[in-house]
Each structure stands twice: as C-alpha cells, then as structure tokens.
Amino acid sequence: MDATAAKENDRRLFQYFNERNMVAVDQWIDEHVSKDFVNHSTHFGGSSDKNGLKEIFRKFAELDMTIELGEMVFEDNVLCFRTIIHIGGQPVSAGIAMVKFKDDKIAERWAFSDDLKTL
Helix, strand or coil: CHHHHHHHHHHHHHHHHHHHCCCHHHHHHHEEEEEEEEEECCCCCCCCCHHHHHHHHHHHHHHEEEEEEEEEECCCCEEEEEEEEEEEEEEEEEEEEEEEEEECCCEEEEEECCCCCCC
C-alpha cells in the first residue's frame, strides 16, 4: 500500500462520516476493509468484524460526533493517526488509531480515545 494513497483514502472515510453520508461510509468499508478484518478496539459491545465497524460509525453518528484527523504516519503497511473527537461541535477527546493493511485492504484496527474508552 502506498503511503500517500493510504492517508488520502482514510481521510475520505472520515469526510464521509463527518458529512453523515453513512451510505458512502458503508460502501467505503465494503471496498477497503478485508473480509477477515479484526477490530481490536470495539465499542458499544459490538462485534469485531466489518459489520461491527459499520455499527460503530452509526453509533458515533447518533452521538452527534465528528472526527478531526491530525498527523498521519504510514510505515510497514501500518497507518497511525491522531484524532480529535467533537460532540455537538465541542472537542471532547483526543485519540490514536492504527490500521494494518494486508493486500491493500485494512485487516486490523486498534484505537484509543482518552475520554471515550468506555464506549
């Protein structure tokens, strides 16, 4: 996976989410997340597969959440990025996420947000 392409592609996912284009979010996940995807950081008691990832984004949307991306680093097929989470337009949490690519698709995900860790 090319570093520039991986970063731009991930930015597109969060743009879709922040615009509340959940159809585009689901399509993005179907296209860019592997069939055997494992989410090591589930929220809301959801599943660790692709469908669980879609559900996380739907639940986040219900919270009136937007996600601002900060720095992004790509090395050895792993993309790591900083996030600032806003609810109702106010920044409420900062976090870090990592996604690992295999065969140009996201195969694994880890994420932590300081004030949202219990979701």
